Amino acid sequence: MRMAELSRTSGVPVPTIKYYLREGLLPAGQVAPPNQASYDQSHVRRLTLIRALTDVGGMSIATARVVLSVIDAPDRTVRQKLGATIGSLGDIQATGDSGGADRDEEHAQAAKTVDDLLERRGWRVDETSPARAAAAEVLARFDRLGHHRVIAALDGYADAAELTASNDLDVLAGIEDEDELVETALVGTVLGDALLAALRRLAQEHVSGSRYRTPPR
């Protein structure tokens, strides 16, 4: 199909498709005479994936490019791809804040809170895992804002995270095709965060209603 049809089929505007092509997120179409590129269902699917990661997952184009290049790499093992994909999703962009001794102290304290949590729960996690730093960064922000109650309730959130991760692995366990496995891990993690956020708000409304016994609406 031509680009105009690709746009209609995928629902993504032509200028945006051209942008994804320039940025290397979408592979080029087959060039056919008279010198026009032709696209197929693999391009439609790729556009659907890009939009899911950026719209729903809130991922930047730059991050999406890195993640997609990892899952495209032909010379890596599944384990390497899974590790690199999940790793690249763990970073929190904390731009703009300058450092200083107070911040260093704050971050050291937050990193220790994370270490203590992992040890207390017996979670074996690599020292270099970016999710350690991401968790510490969030805890440092809670601390700076004076929301110590949330930090005190950390184990409750860890219980929920363990349940989520166990469900994640159940989903992956049934998949034999390696490409599908890597993509499910990626999409399940990125879109899964958005799904969990939505379910959390629904559950908050339910739990709040049942605890405080508001009259039925």
Add this chain to the structure above:
Amino acid sequence: MRMAELSRTSGVPVPTIKYYLREGLLPAGQVAPPNQASYDQSHVRRLTLIRALTDVGGMSIATARVVLSVIDAPDRTVRQKLGATIGSLGDIQATGDSGGADRDEEHAQAAKTVDDLLERRGWRVDETSPARAAAAEVLARFDRLGHHRVIAALDGYADAAELTASNDLDVLAGIEDEDELVETALVGTVLGDALLAALRRLAQEHVSGSRYRTPPR
């Protein structure tokens, strides 16, 4: 303090502070002779809050402005503020995709999956709650990408969300000051999503390691 000192104390660059002032996220300082604005600790705290929502929470400036204006409103009750805050956090920005009959059918199907989930679990949630649409939007994306295994595992994620929401309400239950309650609900939800995402990745690494018994590193 002057703006330069506010910048040093908060770690936020002066041009960014001026941008937040223009956008109405940060209240103006007290104007003192000779015609220079003066800032205090409330401005430092507000900057910390803005950066937490935008850096860690990934919130746009426009969304942060809406959320902050809700918690600032002097004439609303705590319940109204809580409702409006959580409501404004539930939206997923799904820009750029054009509609079409296929999409409508897809969304109707996803909305039914959410309705069925709520009924099955006995969650009482308002018909107009934006989190319903957000959950349906994510499910529609999973469906469009062919990741039906994730949709089949929805109840596992709902279990985790219920545990999270219960923990959220435990945190809020101990707070008596109304302003603190509203801010904790906001920050706990926005930064809490980032915390849960990080803990989920840590737990994935642990669960994956213990299921497949990789040798210790």
